[in-house]
Amino acid sequence: MVRISEKDSNWLKTTFAKESYGKVMRGNVVYDYLYAEKILKGYDKIQKRGCGCEFGSLKRMVDKLYKEFIDAQD
DSSP, X not given: OXXXXXXXXXXXXXXXXXXXXXXXXXXXXXXXXXXXXXHHHTOSSOOXXXXXXXXXXXXXHHHHHHHHHHHHHO
């Protein structure tokens, strides 16, 4: 797993968990999922998608990585 800063870890546990995790992919939720992917994969910047059709796979992948992150915290 990638090293995650305390600031990013707190964002994932509070903001992402309460406002975006498991919600329908539109508006700010899409941005939050892109930002969560950046954190969880250790990217330097957000990896934009060329088409909305890719949001389903993004959501599944981030949900899986987020669950692994939360499980590792316990």
